Structure formats: structure tokens, C-alpha cells
Amino acid sequence: MPATLFQKVWDAHTVRTLPSGQTQLFVGLHLVHEVTSPQAFDMLRQHGWPVAFPNRTFATADHIVPTRSQKRPFLDVMAEEMMGSLERNCRSAGIQLWAPDDEQQGIVHVIGPELGLTQPGMTIACGDSHTSTHGALGAVAFGIGTSQVRDVLASQCLALDPLKVRRIEVTGKLSRGVFAKDVILTIIRRLGVNGGVGFAYEYGGDTLDAMTIDERMTVCNMSIEGGARVGYVNPDEKTFEFLRGRPFAPAEGDAFEHAVAWWRQMASDANAHYDDRVTVDATTIEPTVTWGINPGQSVAVSEPIAADPDDEALAFMGFKPGSRVQGTRIDVAFIGSCTNGRLSDLEEAARIVKGHHVASHVQALIVPGSRAISRAAEARGLHEVFMAAGFEWRGAGCSMCLGMNPDKLVGQQVSASSSNRNFKGRQGSPTGRTLLMSPAMVAAAAIAGEVVDVREMLDPVPA
Amino acid sequence: MSNQPSTISHLKGRALPLRGHDIDTDRIMPARFLVAVSFEGLEQHLFEDDRKADPAHPFNDPRYAGATILVVNANFGCGSSREHAPQGLARAGYRALVGESFSEIFQGNAAMLGMPCFVASHDDVERLQTLIEQSPDVEIAADVATGAITAGPLRLTAVLPAALRDGFLSGQWNPTAMLLDRFDEVRAVAARLPYVSGF
Numbered sequence: 001m002p003a004t005l006f007q008k009v010w011d012a013h014t015v016r017t018l019p020s021g022q023t024q025l026f027v028g029l030h031l032v033h034e035v036t037s038p039q040a041f042d043m044l045r046q047h048g049w050p051v052a053f054p055n056r057t058f059a060t061a062d063h064i065v066p067t068r069s070q071k072r073p074f075l076d077v078m079a080e081e082m083m084g085s086l087e088r089n090c091r092s093a094g095i096q097l098w099a100p101d102d103e104q105q106g107i108v109h110v111i112g113p114e115l116g117l118t119q120p121g122m123t124i125a126c127g128d129s130h131t132s133t134h135g136a137l138g139a140v141a142f143g144i145g146t147s148q149v150r151d152v153l154a155s156q157c158l159a160l161d162p163l164k165v166r167r168i169e170v171t172g173k174l175s176r177g178v179f180a181k182d183v184i185l186t187i188i189r190r191l192g193v194n195g196g197v198g199f200a201y202e203y204g205g206d207t208l209d210a211m212t213i214d215e216r217m218t219v220c221n222m223s224i225e226g227g228a229r230v231g232y233v234n235p236d237e238k239t240f241e242f243l244r245g246r247p248f249a250p251a252e253g254d255a256f257e258h259a260v261a262w263w264r265q266m267a268s269d270a271n272a273h274y275d276d277r278v279t280v281d282a283t284t285i286e287p288t289v290t291w292g293i294n295p296g297q298s299v300a301v302s303e304p305i306a307a308d309p310d311d312e313a314l315a316f317m318g319f320k321p322g323s324r325v326q327g328t329r330i331d332v333a334f335i336g337s338c339t340n341g342r343l344s345d346l347e348e349a350a351r352i353v354k355g356h357h358v359a360s361h362v363q364a365l366i367v368p369g370s371r372a373i374s375r376a377a378e379a380r381g382l383h384e385v386f387m388a389a390g391f392e393w394r395g396a397g398c399s400m401c402l403g404m405n406p407d408k409l410v411g412q413q414v415s416a417s418s419s420n421r422n423f424k425g426r427q428g429s430p431t432g433r434t435l436l437m438s439p440a441m442v443a444a445a446a447i448a449g450e451v452v453d454v455r456e457m458l459d460p461v462p463a
Numbered sequence: 464m465s466n467q468p469s470t471i472s473h474l475k476g477r478a479l480p481l482r483g484h485d486i487d488t489d490r491i492m493p494a495r496f497l498v499a500v501s502f503e504g505l506e507q508h509l510f511e512d513d514r515k516a517d518p519a520h521p522f523n524d525p526r527y528a529g530a531t532i533l534v535v536n537a538n539f540g541c542g543s544s545r546e547h548a549p550q551g552l553a554r555a556g557y558r559a560l561v562g563e564s565f566s567e568i569f570q571g572n573a574a575m576l577g578m579p580c581f582v583a584s585h586d587d588v589e590r591l592q593t594l595i596e597q598s599p600d601v602e603i604a605a606d607v608a609t610g611a612i613t614a615g616p617l618r619l620t621a622v623l624p625a626a627l628r629d630g631f632l633s634g635q636w637n638p639t640a641m642l643l644d645r646f647d648e649v650r651a652v653a654a655r656l657p658y659v660s661g662f
Binding site: 012013014015016018019020021022024026028035036038039042047049052053056063064076078079081082085119121122127128129143144145146147148150151154155156157158159161193194197198224225227229250254255256258259262294312402403404421423424425426428430431 | 483485487489490493494495497498499500501502512513515516537538541542543544545546547549550564566567568571572575576624625626627629630633635637638639641642643645646648649652653655656657658659661662
């Protein structure tokens with residue numbers, strides 16, 4: 001029977017059907033961070049349950065980590081307590097932890113793929129909704145709550161209902177100045193912020209085939225913003241080459257070749273059945289920006305906001321029906337996060353920034369997704385490009401994607417952000433306003449001091 | 464939170480109507496309150512920013528004090544997977560939600576706390592919200608097995624995902640013990656996976 005990757009992975013990891021009718025699903029990789037795990041470890045201790053598979057569990061710290069100085073103890077006493085709690089829990093359970101002073105530290109969804117922990121055909125769980133990111137390598141990856149973190153620590157399993165699978169076929173070449181971020185924002189706008197509830201999204205088509213693994217991660221990352229808990233791309237040669245030689249990938253030689261053979265056959269079969277199919281024409285996608293308070297409320301940068309019934313969003317953001325986001329003055333520019341904080345994102349932004357300067361009224365931050373990305377960017381001199389242009393070059397962490405560390409909007413500031421959520425209060429100020437866009441668009445906005453069309457800042461195409 | 468699951472079959476109590484679609488977990492529980500190592504006290508911060516911004520927010524309205532059922536619209540609990548959101552609601556005394564739709568992660572997290580999220584039609588939810596706004600003392604009764612919800616003169620039928628419903632009815636809504644029950648089978652599955660056993 002032809003099957004989708006989702007079905008194959010689900011079947012390979014099914015332990016049994018529980019009395020409730022749910023599936024007991026084995027979790028191949030459990031990623032842990034400081035925010036959603038301390039209560040789970042407490043629950044384990046209360047019951048006297050050990051961590052079942054400490055060698056399939058890996059931890060890092062990202063949400064609360066300050067990006068200006070990562071020296072311990074953290075200035076925020078509570079953040080330091082969370083960090084200490086994670087360290088104690090990992091030490092006593094025998095779990096590998098990459099703390100802020102380790103070379104491998106970074107945002108959990110950035111370091112998983114970077115270290116080769118994330119592999120095709122796996123089930124992955126993490127107490128974070130952006131776990132869908134790992135689907136870019138052909139894994140089935142679930143964001144879970146803390147009680148489920150407890151379950152995975154105790155049993156390496158989850159009790160879940162299977163998902164339906166929607167194939168999202170994206171075809172055609174992206175125009176210059178249009179990126180993976182624009183593709184996923186367009187998909188969410190079209191299918192809605194709850195269109196994916198009950199579904200895993202399988203992204204494919206020649207647009208996805210042409211994307212790098214980094215770009216596929218941006219797409220899969222925001223699946224949850226469309227309501228889909230799981231998003232993935234079938235593994236291909238790019239996936240295998242991405243993994244080759246990474247620290248936790250199978251060793252070069254027979255092991256790697258065996259792995260590739262297994263990974264290859266986990267991909268969806270050509271004639272697999274899908275519960276739903278959607279096609280998206282990538283050639284018509286333009287640089288996209290959000291105008292509202294959820295990631296589905298977006299427009300092409302030059303497009304007027306429709307006469308939308310969501311008055312709450314318009315009022316909060318200060319837009320009027322028919323107005324344009326282009327030309328909106330910004331206060332903060334943020335490039336980073338698990339959505340767009342990878343090396344290729346910084347390279348793309350640097351191309352725009354080079355030779356320009358950040359507008360005088362704008363605070364602009366570059367926050368690499370991991371310490372490895374910081375090192376790689378510094379080796380290429382990107383930090384100098386950014387600092388010369390007036391950007392702050394920060395340490396790795398979640399930073400201004402969410403208000404859990406010192407990087408926060410103040411008052412009604414408007415932020416051009418490469419992150420994933422424009423919810424009210426998301427960036428740390430209850431009245432702060434977020435405009436989501438690609439890193440290149442953020443870089444262009446930082447320089448112009450207002451939202452602009454990045455295509456106007458690109459070098460002309462050589463004839 | 465109790466760690467001894469018990470059966471949940473009927474819920475009864477006064478309700479709070481919270482209107483609006485796509486209310487995300489950042490709004491239910493702003494991120495700064497997640498800088499903590501326990502869930503204690505989270506109930507004090509439910510909708511804190513929304514409540515400050517809007518004095519007329521239903522969570523500020525004393526008429527709804529003591530409500531144990533929250534009536535919401537579509538895609539409630541979207542966004543972040545933070546269990547801190549349903550934890551805050553449970554610790555504030557909420558025992559069930561009725562809404563047009565819920566984010567999958569929120570609904571699952573709430574179920575783990577023994578808090579059913581009933582899904583009803585748009586029109587039924589609107590009628591229920593209007594009734595509660597007009598008569599805040601009206602008692603709502605919800606039947607987990609049938610999905611029947613009654614409130615004064617209103618009779619409506621809501622649904623729960625079958626597995627969650629059966630979990631509430633059988634007292635097995637907290638699955639850890641079940642997941643540990645046949646651990647040899649877990650080890651067997653792990654051993655069959657080439658990335659666990661070694662390529």
C-alpha cells in the first residue's frame with residue numbers, strides 16, 4: 001500500500017493502541033528546554049519515575065537567555081533559578097545539556113538540525129510549538145505541553161490521535177526578493193490560522209525541491225501558525241548531504257549509506273493518498289508583511305489592507321482599511337529566532353545591509369540562532385558588516401521573538417521582525433506592535449526606518 | 464494538580480463568556496509569567512495584559528466571579544504550546560471550556576489537566592454567550608458522554624474527540640500510567656528502529 005511519510009513514521013513508532021483509542025507513539029528524539037520542563041521533572045520526582053531514555057533526550061537553554069551578556073549568574077534571579085533547575089535535572093537524569101557557555105548552545109530548533117540530531121523518519125517531541133521546524137528534514141515533530149513532556153521523560157511515548165495529511169504543492173520559481181518566509185506567510189494567509197487543525201502539512205512541489213534545508217525549516221517552522229501541529233518535507237539528496245558529517249549523524253561509510261537507504265524509503269510514495277491537496281503558485285508571491293495580530297493577517301508589501309472586519313486588529317496596530325504597511329515607520333528591527341535566525345538568513349540580510357546604515361531612530365538587533373551560527377557568521381565577517389551599519393551583534397537565544405528575556409519592545413513600539421508571531425504582547429510589551437517579514441525585508445526596513453519593498457534595494461540583475 | 468485521575472462525566476456551574484476568535488496562549492498567559500519553575504500562582508495572571516487594556520474585559524467583571532466553565536469562540540488557545548495557559552485556567556477554578564474550535568495543542572494540554580474542551584457550532588456558542596451575558600447566574604450543565612449542554616432554556620449538543628471523551632469517562636485522561644504499563648513493548652519498538660539500534 002502506498003503511504004505518506006507521516007503514515008510510515010507513525011506506523012514504525014506505534015507501540016500499541018491504548019484503551020482510550022489513542023495511539024501510544026514512541027518518541028525517537030526528545031528535546032528539552034528550560035521553560036516547559038522544570039514542572040515535568042518535578043512530576044517525575046513526585047512519582048519516583050526515572051527518565052526512561054536519557055540517551056534519546058537532549059537539552060539546551062534558549063528562551064530566557066540574555067543575548068547581551070550570557071555570563072552566569074544571569075542578572076534575572078528567576079531566570080538563573082530556571083537555568084540552575086535545568087542543569088540539576090539534566091545532571092541527575094544523565095541528559096546531555098548544552099548550557100549558555102557551551103559551544104553547541106542555541107535555540108533548540110536550530111541546534112537539533114545543526115548537530116545532526118534531527119533526522120528523517122524520526123518522531124521528535126519538544127515542549128515548544130515550533131518543533132514542527134524539524135519536519136524540514138523529513139521528521140514528524142510535535143510541539144507538546146508540559147504534562148506531555150512528563151510523559152515523554154517517563155515513557156519516551158506520547159498518547160496521540162493520528163493526524164490527517166494535507167499535501168501543499170508549491171510550484172514555480174520565487175521572484176527576486178521573495179523568500180521562504182513569504183511562501184509560508186502566503187500559505188497561512190490562504191488556508192487560515194486554524195486551517196491546519198487536525199492535519200499534518202506535507203510541503204512539496206518544485207519550489208520546495210529547490211529550497212535549501214534552511215529555507216525548508218522556515219516553512220515547516222510556521223506550520224503551527226496555520227494550525228498544523230506537524231509540517232514536513234520529504235527527505236531528498238539535499239537532506240542527506242545536509243546531514244553528512246554532522247556530529248550526531250550516522251558515521252560516514254556503511255552506517256551513513258544504510259541510513260540514507262532507510263531515510264529514502266520513509267519518504268511519501270508517489271501515489272500515496274492524501275486527505276486533502278492544495279496547490280500554491282509561487283511565481284505570484286511577493287514580499288509579504290503582516291498587518292494584524294495573527295500570522296494569517298498579511299498582505300503583499302505593496303498591497304492595501306482590505307476592508308477587513310477585524311477591527312480589533314486594525315485598532316491595535318493603528319492601521320485603517322485600505323492603508324498600506326509599506327511606509328510604516330518602525331522603531332525596532334529584529335533578525336533572529338527559530339524561524340529566521342540561521343546563517344543563510346544572516347547572509348541574506350547582510351547583502352542588503354552592506355554599505356548602508358540603520359536609520360537613526362531604529363534599534364536594530366541581529367541575534368544568531370546558535371553559537372555555531374555566531375562563529376560561522378563571524379568567520380565570514382558578517383558581524384562587521386552588521387556592526388558597521390549600526391546593528392547590535394548579540395549572543396544566541398530566542399531574544400525578542402518573545403518576552404521572556406531582557407530583549408523586549410517598549411510601549412507601542414513598532415517592530416519589523418523576522419520571527420513567527422505578531423500576537424498582542426508577543427514581543428514583550430503589552431502594547432508593542434509586530435510586523436512579520438523576511439530577514440531581508442527587516443534589514444531593508446532597518447535602513448529605511450520604515451517598511452519598504454526590499455526589491456527596490458536589491459542590486460540590478462547583471463545582464 | 465491531583466495525580467490520581469478520576470472519572471469526569473458531568474460538569475455543572477456558572478460560566479464566563481469570552482468573545483473573540485484566535486485568542487492565543489500569549490494573551491491567556493503572557494510570556495513573562497513563564498519565567499518560573501512551577502505553575503503556582505499562574506491563575507493571578509490570566510489575561511493580565513488584556514484585562515489591563517480593557518476594564519470591561521469579562522475576566523474583570525465581578526458578575527462572572529466563581530465561574531467554572533469558559534465559553535469561547537474559534538481557534539481558542541492557538542500559538543505557543545505553553546501548558547501555563549490551561550494551568551492558569553484550571554488553577555482559577557475552570558473545569559471545562561465550550562467553544563467553536565480549539566487549537567489542537569491547547570485542547571490536548573487541557574485534557575491532561577482533566578479539563579474538557581467541548582466544541583459546539585458557531586450559532587450555539589453565540590446563543591450561549593448571549594444568554595450568560597444576560598443572565599450571569601445561569602447554571603450550565605455539560606454531559607461528557609453525550610455532549611449535551613443545557614443552560615436555562617438552551618439545549619445544545621457539543622462534541623469532544625472520542626479518545627479524550629472516553630478518557631474522561633474512564634478516568635484515564637492522564638495517560639502516563641498507561642504509557643508505562645507495557646514498557647517491554649516500548650523497548651521492542653525502540654529496538655526495531657534503525658536509528659535507535661544503530662544503522
